[in-house]
Each structure stands twice: as structure tokens, then as C-alpha cells.
Amino acid sequence: MFQKQMKVSLTYLLLGLLVFTPFLIHTVPVEAAKGKHESTRTLQQWEEIPYERPALYSSYITEKDIFITMRDGVILAADVHRPDGPGPFPVILTQTPYNKNQSNTENLNEYFIKRGYAHMVVDVRGTGTSQGTWDSFGLAEQGDGKELVEWAATQPWSNGKVGLYGSSYRAINQLLTAAQQPEGLAAIFPVVPMADVYRDIIMSGGLANTGFIPLWLGLVTASGLLPPTYTLSEPVLASTVLINHLSQTSGYQTNTLASAISGGEFAYDGPAAWLRSPIYVADQIKVPTFLTGGLHDLFQRGTPLLYEQLKANGVHTKLLMGNWTHGNYGSGLPANKVPTLDQIALRWFDQYLMGISSAKTEQIPDVTQFVIGEERFEVQPGWPHAGAVAERFYLRSGSLLTRETPSTLEASSSMLQQPFNGICSGSTNQWTAGIVSAVPCTKDNRLTETTELTFTTAPLNEDLRISGPIAAKLFAKTTAEELVVSVRITDVAPDGSSQEITAGWLAASHRTVMDSKSRFLDGQNIQPWHPFTKAEVKEVVPNEVMELDIEIFSTNVVIKEGHRLRVAIGPSDFPHAMSPAPQLMNQLGGVATIFNTKAYPSSIVLPIVR
Numbered sequence: 001m002f003q004k005q006m007k008v009s010l011t012y013l014l015l016g017l018l019v020f021t022p023f024l025i026h027t028v029p030v031e032a033a034k035g036k037h038e039s040t041r042t043l044q045q046w047e048e049i050p051y052e053r054p055a056l057y058s059s060y061i062t063e064k065d066i067f068i069t070m071r072d073g074v075i076l077a078a079d080v081h082r083p084d085g086p087g088p089f090p091v092i093l094t095q096t097p098y099n100k101n102q103s104n105t106e107n108l109n110e111y112f113i114k115r116g117y118a119h120m121v122v123d124v125r126g127t128g129t130s131q132g133t134w135d136s137f138g139l140a141e142q143g144d145g146k147e148l149v150e151w152a153a154t155q156p157w158s159n160g161k162v163g164l165y166g167s168s169y170r171a172i173n174q175l176l177t178a179a180q181q182p183e184g185l186a187a188i189f190p191v192v193p194m195a196d197v198y199r200d201i202i203m204s205g206g207l208a209n210t211g212f213i214p215l216w217l218g219l220v221t222a223s224g225l226l227p228p229t230y231t232l233s234e235p236v237l238a239s240t241v242l243i244n245h246l247s248q249t250s251g252y253q254t255n256t257l258a259s260a261i262s263g264g265e266f267a268y269d270g271p272a273a274w275l276r277s278p279i280y281v282a283d284q285i286k287v288p289t290f291l292t293g294g295l296h297d298l299f300q301r302g303t304p305l306l307y308e309q310l311k312a313n314g315v316h317t318k319l320l321m322g323n324w325t326h327g328n329y330g331s332g333l334p335a336n337k338v339p340t341l342d343q344i345a346l347r348w349f350d351q352y353l354m355g356i357s358s359a360k361t362e363q364i365p366d367v368t369q370f371v372i373g374e375e376r377f378e379v380q381p382g383w384p385h386a387g388a389v390a391e392r393f394y395l396r397s398g399s400l401l402t403r404e405t406p407s408t409l410e411a412s413s414s415m416l417q418q419p420f421n422g423i424c425s426g427s428t429n430q431w432t433a434g435i436v437s438a439v440p441c442t443k444d445n446r447l448t449e450t451t452e453l454t455f456t457t458a459p460l461n462e463d464l465r466i467s468g469p470i471a472a473k474l475f476a477k478t479t480a481e482e483l484v485v486s487v488r489i490t491d492v493a494p495d496g497s498s499q500e501i502t503a504g505w506l507a508a509s510h511r512t513v514m515d516s517k518s519r520f521l522d523g524q525n526i527q528p529w530h531p532f533t534k535a536e537v538k539e540v541v542p543n544e545v546m547e548l549d550i551e552i553f554s555t556n557v558v559i560k561e562g563h564r565l566r567v568a569i570g571p572s573d574f575p576h577a578m579s580p581a582p583q584l585m586n587q588l589g590g591v592a593t594i595f596n597t598k599a600y601p602s603s604i605v606l607p608i609v610r
Helices: 010-016 139-153 169-178 197-202 213-223 235-248 252-261 271-275 278-284 302-312 341-354 426-431 581-587
Strands: 060-069 075-083 089-096 118-123 158-167 185-191 289-294 317-322 367-371 376-379 388-396 400-402 413-416 453-456 464-478 484-492 498-507 519-521 524-527 546-559 564-570 591-594 603-609
Touching: 060 139, 075 139, 089 139, 089 169, 089 341, 118 139, 139 158, 139 169, 158 169, 158 341, 169 185, 169 278, 185 341, 197 271, 278 302, 289 302, 289 341, 302 317, 367 546, 388 519, 388 524, 388 564, 400 453, 400 564, 426 484, 426 498, 464 484, 464 498, 464 564, 484 546, 524 546, 524 603
Parallel strands: 089 118, 089 158, 158 185, 185 289, 289 317, 317 367, 464 524
Antiparallel strands: 060 075, 075 118, 367 376, 388 400, 388 603, 413 591, 453 564, 464 546, 464 591, 464 603, 484 498, 484 564, 498 546, 519 524
């Protein structure tokens, strides 16, 4: 995904408009855990002094462009950076699509190397300086991961133990590699990984992600067009690699993009999505796993679901969720006793790759989350929060949001269906990976709310803690043949500014819900699961009332006393998402009505911690 510390040029953006990917998938939420609320004061806390040890080596040796031949003859290019000493060393492996020759700590982490690790970085097939055809987490790339681990474990400079490290794409392929259980793999450290490609990012709510995916694909494509560092020594191989990468820009990526936006195969959940989804193979992961995510990250939804499933399977796993977008994960650390990500990773790898008993990773808290509104990290009892209870708030006349149900006399609200709502909002910042964070209206949704229906509580007389997934149940009709709704949860400060906390989206034609895969809390569906398959599409009949259950991505926030909680409902979420062309044509120009009556009591259900 988005490469940290890399500036995205206009060239990348233009290239991105030409490409896409079959990045699709599906997650199976489990029944919400309920139990007695345990005070965070009784939980395992982060240590006052974080785990650390001094550098063992002052210099290191780099071997560039080691050619590794895969089972089908495709040659992958690797760089190995190892301490300038006798060895052998445990190996930290990073698999990247962003070209290993780019200068960043994920391609060359001196912190690890100087503490006794070999850092091996490989361009995945069809990207950077490697041969082959890129198909984004496809079977061939997944098979490569297993071979690369086993290759690294058997080199003379290796002690036979391998850990996987990296963010985003480099985190996702860690999970897909670990699921194959390669010999020598001892631990992984995925930073901001996804779980379900379809629901987490590509087609959230049945809408194509037009904010991030073209940008990302342009980044991958452009980084593969840089001349390999071995051009002079291996000119034939280098020219072959470049020609092959160039040809891909008008092939696989363009075809999949066209399929998604035209309503073809990739507009629906199915085998192409499941193949690339870590959540489908999480049961096969057995090695210790430390997961880091962000409350405004692209994979805000999926990272905690991976933790939950691995934990349920008995895997030694930890979860850290910060107040981060995809472009600034790890920023602000250390804070509230939480060390930097490199310090945590060192501790993780020291125990499982070096056998250093003092690392004691079992003493790291299981779940640590940033608390939006209180602006601090807090250790909490499990994920979802074990002390959460379901409470429902109703949309009311007069733009009110209350715990009381509507009366028979209340009037409903209508809005014009148009595809450009949300053009400058918190969602805009999140789904462009934080690159527009300096724009003021991405911190205050009042501009976006001028084309939305808003429902707001009275000023709170006490703090309101929300922790976990949220669901909206809307009763709606439209004069058109399709309806899209975005549902935003915002924190309204006393000065009137409206900060987006989290959001969810749904195309009404995908309103089918499978209770068996949904999450329930206190008997209420708090995380509805939609199949998003072509077979489960439901007709939208003009002026017929529909019941829409919208999944709103999980969060962890305190709405402070004196602030107000707001639900804002819009007809789209641009530039983040747009409907595939057939659905878009069916919804344009329609008028949508959101009911808030006794017969049709639209509402949201929140996981409240008291």
C-alpha cells in the first residue's frame, strides 16, 4: 500500500488513473464477547522503562541484487544487509512491491542490523527489480513468500530463524506467507495490515474505492519503471524486467479496474477476493504475531479482526491501535509508556529469533488503543472491549439524536442523491492516506454536512466512551433505482466544529444481511455482515421502504462532557468511493427519504463503556 515517507508525484497519480487490482475479500466476525468489565488499572501495563539494548555492531555489509530463482524459473532480486561480524544472524525479511532501491527504513533498517539482525529485502514478482508478472497477492506471489523464508533460513550467514517485518502491503504478505507455515519462520510483525480486501478497502459497502486505489497502483507501477541497479552488470535481464513492467500498465491492472467500475466480476465479493484475504487463512497462522493498526487507517476495520481471530486460535498475539492514518503510523511514539515501533519489534524478534529471555513479550499488554478525545493510549480488556454494552440512539425530527424512540407525528427527512458528497471531510483525509491532512476542512466536517442530513444529541452531561464496531439501521426509500448512503459519526465541540470519528457506507442493492456472520452485542446486531455477491443483490424499487443495516468501522473515542454526538447521513462519499457505473446511473437524480417515525425508527447502536 502506501509507502511511508515517499512523496507521491503527479506522474504517479496520473499513472494511477490507469490501473487497479483484484484486491477483494471477506471476513467472518464472531459473536461479541461479553464479560464483567475489568478496570484497566488491574490489567498488564506497559513498563515504565521500555525494553532496549545497545547496538552490537557499528557497521554492516550490503549485498545488492542477489538473484533468487523461484520454482517456476522467475528470478527475484534481493538485497541483504547484515552486521559486519562473523555471524550467523537471525534474518528479518521484508517483501515489497515499492522497489527495494527506494531509500527508507523498511528497505534498510539500521536499528535492527546494528543489534545483530540481517535485514533481507526482496522485490515481489513483477515489481521493482524482480522478474515476473505482478498480480497483487496472487498464488504465485504467496508461494514466493514461503520459498523466500526457507531460502533465508538456510544461508550460511543465517542462524536458521526468520522474522517478517513491514507495513501495509509488506504487512499483508507477512500474513499470507505465515499461513503457509514455512520452515524457519519464527515470528511476524505486521504494521497496518488488512484482513478483508473487499470490505476493508476495495469495495467497502459495495462502492469502488476511487480515493486510494488508483493512487496506490500508480505508485507500484511507477516504482517498477525505475532502472534496476544491476543495469550495467546484467543489461539483458534489466531490459527484460523493464519491458515486462511497462507492458503491465496496460494489461492486468487496467482490465481489473475496468471490471470493477463497469460492474463486472471485481465489483462483487468472490474467489479473487478470498484468495488475497489474510482473514481467510488466519487459522493457518501459528507463529507469534504483533499487529499494529490505526483508528483512521485504511485498514481501520480489518487489523483488529485479525487480532481477534488469531487470539481465539491460541496464537501469541498483541494489538496496538494508534490515532494514525495510513501515512503516519507510529508517529508520536513513545507516548504513555508505549515505546516506538522499532523498540517493540526488537523486543518481539529478540525473544523469538534470538531467544533472549529478558524480552518477556508475554508481559506486553494484549490490547493497547489510543483514546480519541482523551488523546492518550490506554490498555484495555480485550478487543472488542469486554466492558462494552449496546445502546441505541434514534434519529428524530428537528435533527435530534436521542435515546428515546420517535413518536407517530414526527416528520422524516429527504436529500438529493448526488455522487460528490464528502469532497472535503475526515473521510477524504483517511482514504488518501493522510496526504491532504493540512487542508482545514478535513478536520471539520461542517462543509460536508451542508449536503447531508444531521442528527445531533444535546450537549452531554458526562463523558461518553464508545469502543468497538458501530451499526446504523436506516429505514429509507428513493425515487430512483439505487440508493447509496454514507453514515458518519462525529464529535461536535462547543464551538460547533464537527470532527469525523468513523464512518460506514452501503449501496442499498447490497442490503442483504447474514446474521450467522454478523456480530451481536446484547442481542443487537452491532456489526452487520453483507455477502456482496451478485446472487444476493436485491432490487431497489422506487418509493418502496427498505431496511438498511450499515456497518460503521470500529473506533475508540470519548465524547467529552459538553460536546455533542452527531450522526451525518449523506448520499455518497467522494473522493473515497463511487458506485460502479450501472449502479451510479441508477441512483443519479433521485431523492432519498430517511425515515424517523414510530413505524420506521432509524437508529444507530453503539458499544458503550461505562
